[in-house]
Amino acid sequence: MSVRTLEGNARFWALAACLFWLAFTLFPLYWVVITSFKSPLGVVGGPTYIPFVDFEPTLTAWSELLSGQRGQFFSTFIASTIIGLSAAFLATAIGSMAAYALVRFTFEVRLLSAVIFVVIAFGGYLLCRHYLGVGQATSLIYAFIAALALSIISSRFKLPGPVLGNDDIVFWFVSQRMFPPIVAAFALYLMYTEMGKLGFKLVDTYWGLTFAYIAFSLPIVIWLMRDFFAALPIEVEEAAMVDNVPTWRIFFGIVLPMSKPGLIATFMITLAFVWNEFLFALFLTNSKWQTLPILVAGQNSQRGDEWWSISAAALVAIIPMVVMAGLLSRLMRSGLLLGAIK
């Protein structure tokens, strides 16, 4: 059934409901746009709705924003762009490799090896920290390396207990997105500062934030790409295997081009996540590598409620995502995301 088939009153109400919903969703955007062109007086002096009629638009907010009077706007925009693009790219690249491995190869992880990892990681850390008097970061590193090595070695033996397969591994990845990010953000901040004390500066650096974003995008990337790879016909890869094409070439030369639509979609979803992310950026940066969401929020806290400049900054943060959504929908309409595998 479509709205077109409705008659008379029903049609009128359906249309009215749709228009109402449209206005409801567009109004905030409209409000932000006009607010960004209002003068401070125009904002505090009560609601005005129509430019040139209700109020005289000014470019004050925009010129203040772009001239850098309100925080390092350009450098923030560039930092956001660099971190967003590179984190999304790296996460998509690494995540697709992991997803491909999880689709095409069988993994068997013994639960006991995983338990060994957890026990040694925690126990080793506590041991180093409290009984051997080693520094925080150093204990972390020692414990982690020991845990990783021992669990890998132990997985070589036929340990008793249940064996985890590919699905369990995927679930483990995805489950990392289930706890509240604030937990991880706080822990990450502590870890980064400890690393900083060792001489590896991570707080407020490009790599620090990018690493965090890659790590937190990976579960989604793996989950999405796994479905794309699983939908590919395996015979194509088998044909290449029989033809003596090396595995890495099968992946880069055949599998990736075949899943281009999936890669593009995943990249964009990851980019949107990183672009809009607030919590990690708040904890892990303070000036140089601040991102746009922090800048927008900062408009408020630093100078009181200056809605005109908040609006201008918010628009700048929104526009790239609007452009991307437009691109994505065009890709979808041109069928690139659907009909490529045939």
Next chain:
Amino acid sequence: MSQVRLQQVTKSFGSVTVIPPLDLTIADKEFVVLVGPSGCGKTTTLRMIAGLEQATSGEIRIGDRDVTALRPGLRNCSMVFQNYALYPHMTVAENIGYGMKVRGTPKAEIDKAVTEAARILNLGAYLARKPSALSGGQRQRVAIGRAIVRQPDVFLFDEPLSNLDAKLRIEMRTEIKLLHRRLQTTVVYVTHDQVEAMTMADRVVVMNQGRIEQAADPITLYESPRNLFVAAFIGAPSMNFIEGSLDQGDGGPVFRGQDGVSVPIPAERVSALSPYAGQAVILGIRPEHTAPASGSDPSIKLKVTDIEPLGPHTLAIGKAGGAAFTAQMPANTRVGPDDSVDVQLDAQKMHFFLKSNGEALPR
């Protein structure tokens, strides 16, 4: 020399044994067709030769190399898949030349090989197209082109024609046969279509539940099937079977079935069959070896339930001797459902099988 030998090869998936120990030797330049009902292990056997499936035990040799543990790329086989498995993002030319490109062959040489393959397969006009812009038959030819530029020791085909329509299938059948004659390469070809098997093969391997029931040239399979399974599988419409026993009649040994079926055994076969007197046997006769009763050959009564006029001749389908029976009649025969006709059996072409194990009795 690219003989293929499977020695005591088995395959299990987990606890399920799909192929019990299997021995098969395929001679150099031979065109062997593996045929059998769905799920009998044809694809599994082929994939073990290609290396896409690891044999659980046993040994696989190609030429004089033991390839059992080699990965697929090192076995120098080419495989053509049922669903073509072309690289969708490459043009026809790139599809055919990709393997060579990966192996670092100079571009001029690749171009030459691609052009040559395109000429053989009539693909010249499509070299710049993507697979999605090709018909099924053209895609299948591209897949074959990709296989031949490899210059493999062995060609492996897994039901390459089953996605094509009937007419195209017959054309491609001929093309593949011609190709084999031209390239003189060993071919292992899998199909579940016995007509395809019979028309293409030098030797047909009939498989059932992972075992080889009989491996022989098409005419031998047709004329002297080794057991009931092969007899029923080969030939269309398939052979008629009547259960009964070998008895001593008035004028010599006879085959007796239900509903008064009584077929005298021809004199020249008496000595071969006499050791089985008194045992339960099954008489097999192909529809094309039946006719309306007239001469001296033995005949049975067929209760017709349906007729199928095919043009050159008409099939009368019904029951005889308590079993389903199809008889072939001349096109002008006037029979209809519910008629009862006397059908004569060509005494020379009768087959007898032991009921207990399905083995064919000696002729």
